[in-house]
Amino acid sequence: MNAPLSEPVPNLKNIFDEAGVGEVLNELDEELIGLKPVKQRIREIAAYLVVSKARMNIGLETEQPSLHMCFTGNPGTGKTTVAMKMASLLYRLGYVRKDHVISVTRDDLVGQYIGHTAPKTKEVLKKAMGGVLFIDEAYYLYRPENERDYGQEAIEILLQVMENHRDDLVVILAGYKDRMDTFFRSNPGMRSRVAHHVEFPDYGDDELLEIVQRICGRQNYTLDDCATEAFREYIPLRREQPHFANARSIRNALDRARLRQANRVFEQAMSGEAEIDATALTTITAADIRSSRIFTGGV
Amino acid sequence: MRVTQGQFSFLPDLTDDEIRKQVNYAIDQGWALSVEHTEDPHPRNTYWHMWGNPMFGIRDAAAVMMELDGCRKANADDYIRINAFDNTRGVESIVMSFIVQRPAHEPGFRLQRQEGEGRMLKYSTSGYSMDRA
Numbered sequence: 001m002n003a004p005l006s007e008p009v010p011n012l013k014n015i016f017d018e019a020g021v022g023e024v025l026n027e028l029d030e031e032l033i034g035l036k037p038v039k040q041r042i043r044e045i046a047a048y049l050v051v052s053k054a055r056m057n058i059g060l061e062t063e064q065p066s067l068h069m070c071f072t073g074n075p076g077t078g079k080t081t082v083a084m085k086m087a088s089l090l091y092r093l094g095y096v097r098k099d100h101v102i103s104v105t106r107d108d109l110v111g112q113y114i115g116h117t118a119p120k121t122k123e124v125l126k127k128a129m130g131g132v133l134f135i136d137e138a139y140y141l142y143r144p145e146n147e148r149d150y151g152q153e154a155i156e157i158l159l160q161v162m163e164n165h166r167d168d169l170v171v172i173l174a175g176y177k178d179r180m181d182t183f184f185r186s187n188p189g190m191r192s193r194v195a196h197h198v199e200f201p202d203y204g205d206d207e208l209l210e211i212v213q214r215i216c217g218r219q220n221y222t223l224d225d226c227a228t229e230a231f232r233e234y235i236p237l238r239r240e241q242p243h244f245a246n247a248r249s250i251r252n253a254l255d256r257a258r259l260r261q262a263n264r265v266f267e268q269a270m271s272g273e274a275e276i277d278a279t280a281l282t283t284i285t286a287a288d289i290r291s292s293r294i295f296t297g298g299v
Numbered sequence: 300m301r302v303t304q305g306q307f308s309f310l311p312d313l314t315d316d317e318i319r320k321q322v323n324y325a326i327d328q329g330w331a332l333s334v335e336h337t338e339d340p341h342p343r344n345t346y347w348h349m350w351g352n353p354m355f356g357i358r359d360a361a362a363v364m365m366e367l368d369g370c371r372k373a374n375a376d377d378y379i380r381i382n383a384f385d386n387t388r389g390v391e392s393i394v395m396s397f398i399v400q401r402p403a404h405e406p407g408f409r410l411q412r413q414e415g416e417g418r419m420l421k422y423s424t425s426g427y428s429m430d431r432a
């Protein structure tokens with residue numbers, strides 16, 4: 001059972017470098033802001049990969065671990081974004097054979113009449129084989145109040161494939177925490193097949209500000225210092241309003257600021273009040289943000 | 300009488316791994332795969348029964364192997380073959396076709412003689428396997 005002492009000692013650092021794991025982890029750190037539990041979990045999966053390779057090199061059998069995951073969290077915390085990234089990550093870590101993600105919701109899996117569900121679900125599963133199947137809002141699959149609902153059939157087929165084709169497919173479920181909890185309570189088989197339950201915590205104020213700056217950079221806008229200050233004040237105020245959706249709310253706020261900036265620049269150009277140059281077109285000032293109703297107590 | 304139709308038919312039966320390798324090759328070339336089965340091995344029997352639909356757009360052999368297992372379970376005593384279809388303009392035809400399962404016993408073909416006018420004989424072949432009820 002033990003490896004004989006004459007076997008070469010596995011060099012984990014070499015394996016780490018060769019597999020390009022460090023690169024993957026660095027990219028993750030740079031592209032995603034916050035999300036500590038997610039990064040932690042991915043780091044653990046990467047470490048497992050390195051150790052499995054080392055074990056394989058000295059002749060110990062390693063069974064592919066189950067990688068099905070469930071992402072829970074409030075709206076706008078990055079669940080869908082990370083799921084899309086996960087396929088390429090797992091592919092580069094060597095866990096899945098191809099790097100495609102098939103993203104589906106309930107409608108793609110459940111049929112409208114008897115006999116429709118099984119072929120529909122099977123088609124989706126066949127397309128996803130070798131990569132990742134991402135099921136958004138998974139709890140809609142299960143509708144206990146309607147006994148003519150075919151969601152249960154889709155769940156059965158999923159459970160079977162998740163167990164028998166562990167090496168061929170990784171399934172990622174995503175949804176809001178309380179509803180996913182209800183879903184799992186009514187489907188214990190699903191809960192036991194999902195090995196990784198990852199929580200997506202709400203973003204902190206600093207993280208949201210960083211996200212804004214990053215989005216601005218990507219869209220070729222800059223916030224001047226007063227604007228940054230204004231945003232810094234905007235975020236906690238928005239958080240207290242109802243229907244706060246983390247990064248999505250902030251992105252919407254930024255879109256509204258861009259609208260106001262466009263209007264302001266347009267007015268200035270039409271009235272001849274100011275010269276419009278490239279800087280004017282790309283800068284968002286405090287005025288564009290402070291005119292939000294949030295600052296006067298509205299939404 | 301071991302029927303020799305399609306690719307690899309003069310080789311020993313392909314193992315699952317070998318089938319997977321061939322399927323992966325077809326997928327890499329961008330061809331669509333399908334599974335067909337029949338109980339009549341006559342060489343002129345071009346159109347076998349389709350098992351499911353042709354699989355356009357699948358990215359991995361596991362999907363095809365899943366369909367193949369389903370076909371094997373349902374038709375354990377039939378010939379099963381896998382086809383690859385190339386839909387490039389100007390080609391639009393099957394470019395790979397190989398048998399992946401044979402019945403346990405392949406009885407072969409009989410020669411039928413039909414007597415015509417003036418002692419003229421017409422010959423035809425038919426498979427013994429079509430005799431089963």
